[in-house]
Structures are given as C-alpha cells and as structure tokens.
Amino acid sequence: MKNLFFLIALLGVTFLNAQQLVYKPVNPAFGGETFNYQWLLSSASSQNQFDNNDKGGLNLRDFDSLSSFTDSLNRQILSELSRKLFGDQFGEGDLQPGTYVFGSIYLEVIQTGQGLLISILNTQTGEQSEIVVPGGG
Template identity: 40%
Template sequence: MKKLATLLLLGAAGLCAHSAQAQDFVYEPKNPAFGGGNTFNYSWLQASATAQNTTEEPVKATPAVDPLAQFSASLNQQVLSQLTSRLLSSQFGQGAIKPGSYNLGGYQVQVSQGTTGVVIQVTDTGSGNQTTVTIPKGL
C-alpha cells in the first residue's frame, strides 16, 4: 500500500508540473563611458556623482606681495643680467669688464682672470652660499 501511495503521489506531482521556461540574461552597461551604455544616462550619472562628492578643494592662500621687495629682486636680477651680458661680450669681442669685486644688492660678485678663463664667484651675503662660474677662453 505504501508503494501504491508513493506512485500515486509521484503521478499527481508529474501531472501538476509545468514546463520550465528560461530567459537569457543580457548585460547592458549603464555608463556610456564604459562600453556603449545609453547616452541619455550620462547627465544623470554626472549629477549623481557630483551630489555624492563631499570632498572640498583646499583654498590656496596667495602670499602678500611686497612691492619694495619685488622691486629690489627685479633690480638685482637686471644688474646680474647686465653683468652677465658684459662678461660674455668681453669674451666674445664687444667691450671689456674689469676684474674686481662688485656689490649688487644682496650679492657680492668677484671677477678675476684665471688660467682657464674668466672666473666669477657670486656670494649671497645673506646666507653665505657661493657659486663659481668659469667662462673658458676661446669659446
């Protein structure tokens, strides 16, 4: 009897069962920047990202510019530029610069004739840093 009940139960389950239907899953990208999503999603995605952005850009403080310090720096730069021009022209044939010591703002420039060419030693009187430049003869 148990076998008969089991068979009847299986038969009834088989009659009630429906055929299963399947569906294909299709991937559709949302973002148009990543492989062909809908272009109408772009503005919505941009607005959503902007709304979620809580990072604030740091405010850069602009330093106060002292006009006198700027003028002094400009003047020193121009004097050093003129000195460089005269040194180069003396080596290449226009005018001559005399060896000696020059004080230019915060710099002391020592010009001397060396065995290999004109030697220029620039010393920053504020910090004591030195730079030596040798312009060789016959360039």
C-alpha cells in the same frame, strides 16, 4: 563517493558560462556618460583639502612697492652684468675682473688660464656657486 564527486565536477564544468568584459569609462572626459560630470565634481570638491579663502596665496596688496622696485633693479643689474660677462668673452664687452656687490649678492670675477672664474656668494643664505666661462687667458 569519488565517482560522484567527479561526476558533479564534470557537470559543473559543462554548465559554466563566460561573458565578454566591456570597459565603460565613468569620466565624461574619457568617453563616459555626461551625466556623471556633476557627481564627479561634487566628489572631487568634497575631497579637496585646500581652502580657496586661504590668505597664504599671492595678493597684490601684500607687495611693498619699494621692495618690488629694489628686486626689479637687482634683477636688471644682474642681467646686465651677465650680458657683459658673456659679451666680454666673445668680444663685445668691457667687463674687468674684480669684485661686485649687489645687495646680498657678492660677485668676484677672476681671469684664469681657462677663462673667467666667477664666484657668487649669497650673504643672506650662505649659498655659493662658481662658474667658469671658457676663453683665452
């Protein structure tokens, strides 16, 4: 019985055929068949969880022109202030240490031995940040 099993196993091994595996991409973007494009698109669309008619997106009619102008003005003032801060440290500005308030941003500039210490506080969110601009004191 043992010999019969050995003989069947030996014959089974000799009749095994191997074949070469060839990868063929499905996506046409990676060399696949171009006729798969429509099937892939419909499959992706059916799995899409986002609605194109969603009102949460960016809509120009939702902008208030006064609010937009105020935001733009705040950005310009903060940009000018930061330009003056760096210009002052490198010899081009006239910014003096002190406190500045821009809407909900409270900015305090202090001259220290290491340079300028800039403390920034957002009074709406409570977020704080400190920046040290190195320079002579």
